[in-house]
Amino acid sequence: MNRDAKEPADLLLATGLHDRLLKELLRAVYKANRCYHIRAPLLAENTLAALQPLREKVLEEPATDLHTVRLMDAIDRAVRAAFALPLAPPAAARTTVGQVIPLPGLRRLRRAG
Numbered sequence: 032m033n034r035d036a037k038e039p040a041d042l043l044l045a046t047g048l049h050d051r052l053l054k055e056l057l058r059a060v061y062k063a064n065r066c067y068h069i070r071a072p073l074l075a076e077n078t079l080a081a082l083q084p085l086r087e088k089v090l091e092e093p094a095t096d097l098h099t100v101r102l103m104d105a106i107d108r109a110v111r112a113a114f115a116l117p118l119a120p121p122a123a124a125r126t127t128v129g130q131v132i133p134l135p136g137l138r139r140l141r142r143a144g
Contacts, residue, residue, distance in 0.1 A: 036069055049102055056085055056106065075114035082107065 036042045042057055043050070063081030064073045086103050089095050111118055 038069060042069075049099060052085075052089070052099070052102070056082065059085055075110070075116055078110055078114070079107075082110065 033041055033043065043053060059081040060073065060078050063077040064071065066073075086107070089099055089103055107119060
C-alpha cells in the first residue's frame, strides 16, 4: 500500500498476482464508505459489507485457487484488526455438519494383475 497516495488508483505500489482483485476490493470499499477523497474515514460495517459480495464471488468461481481464498481471509483479518473487531470464525466452523456417505463395496479400488 502506498501511504502517500493522492488518488485511489495510486493506493497499490506494485502489481501482483491478484492485482485486479485488489483493485476491485479497494474500489468497493471506497464506494461503500462514500469516500469523497483519499483520506476519508472508513466505517467497519461498510468496509466488511463491501468485501462480502466479492468474497462470495471468489468462492463461487470454479477457477478460484487456494491462494486467492487465503488472500481473502487475510484481508478479512486485516480489516477486523484495523477496526479492533473480533475475528470471524474459521470457515469450518461456519459450515453445517457434513454427512458421511458410505460407498458400496463394488466401487472400491481393485488391484490389477
